[in-house]
Amino acid sequence: MYSDSDAAALYDTLNPWGDNDAFYLAHVLRARAALDVGCGTGRLLHRARDAGHPGRLTGIDPDRAALDRARRRTDVEWVEGTAADIGGQAEFDLATMASNAFQCLVSDEDLHASLTAIRAALTDDGRFVFETRNPAAEQWRDWHPGNAVDVTDRHGRELRVLHRVESAERGLVTFTETTATRDGVPLRTDRATLRFLTEPELRAALAAAGFTVADVRGGWHGEPLTDTCLSIVVTAEPAGAPAR
Ligand SMILES: C[S@@+](CC[C@H](N)C(=O)[O-])C[C@H]1O[C@@H](n2cnc3c(N)ncnc32)[C@H](O)[C@@H]1O
Structure with a gap:
């Protein structure tokens, strides 16, 4: 009655570009090579290329209809798969999970496998930036x-x-x-x-996968995290990363 392809297009209509997207775009534009995990219809990396990012941009997502929409642009690498499927080895200095894609990691096993795979895809000076709704x-x-x-x-x-x-x-x-x-x-x-993970639960899951938490905020403009904040915005770095 309503196709996967139409649903993917409707997602973009229902989710216009906002402050959250601008936050991630600024990170991508500072990165040499960026991996967008749960990239959906690809709009973050489309924008990054439009804005002149000259380097490697890769999006991965298990939803074929969303990825078909992303693939309308061929100047970005698109991979069909889950976060746990990421095979890269220290190839990216940035990984993102935008628009609460992180919350799709539901089981303990998938959460750990996904975070471990993201860690392995990052260089030692890399960053993993994501948000999750505040429980x-x-x-x-x-x-x-x-x-x-x-x-x-x-x-x-x-x-x-x-x-x-x-x-x-x-x-x-x-x-x-x-x-x-x-x-x-x-x-x-x-x-x-x-x-929905709490901040202490997020810290524990990240630590178990080889990350340390560099920053936790309650919004897109550096707000401190409080119970009324809608989002927990996390920047994580590989554990033992050199001071910067
Ligand atoms: C709310 S959408 C966000 C899409 C995109 N990041 C954006 O900003 O528009 C969540 C995305 O996570 C993807 N997803 C679901 N399970 C996943 C997993 N295990 N690993 C990676 N992505 C996943 C979904 O297919 C979906 O495209």
Whole structure:
């Protein structure tokens, strides 16, 4: 009723460029070689190339429809796979996971395998920059049909996108996203589970994979992290990295 390809295009419509994207773009433009993990439709690396990044840009994502959209540009390297599949060895001085892609790492095993693979892909002076929704802010409480969003897709279809939380316990939130007509006829429903880690849990997971935390913020402009911040923005470095 509503194809994967249309859903990938709708993601870009629903998520216009914002301060979070500008934050990551600034990091990418300072990097020699950047790996965007969970790159989705590729818009961060598209922008980086548009802005004149001269070096290596690689995006990896397991979602083929999103990656097909990314592949509309061929001046960036696109890889179909998960974070744990990253095979690179010390090739990148920056890895990013933008727009809460980090929260797709749900099980302890996948989290550890993914972080270990990202660490292995980084040079010793590299950085891993990502954000994850702050569990203290409990944003999933806003994911209900009363907050449905009306949107017009690339074919001019008038749609309504709404969320329903099925469960929220022990840091795991399972929810559905339904794309419907404006009068409520469902066209597709996707189900997902996201993991919400606290700052101490993030630090422990990163340390177990060979990272130290260089910086933790509560937003895109250097805000200190408090319980009301929506995001935890983390910069991690390989453990034992030389002082800079
Ligand atoms: C919310 S989207 C963010 C996409 C993109 N980073 C952006 O800024 O628009 C999360 C992305 O993470 C990807 N993803 C899911 N599981 C993943 C995994 N295990 N490793 C890497 N990426 C994953 C999804 O396919 C999806 O494209």
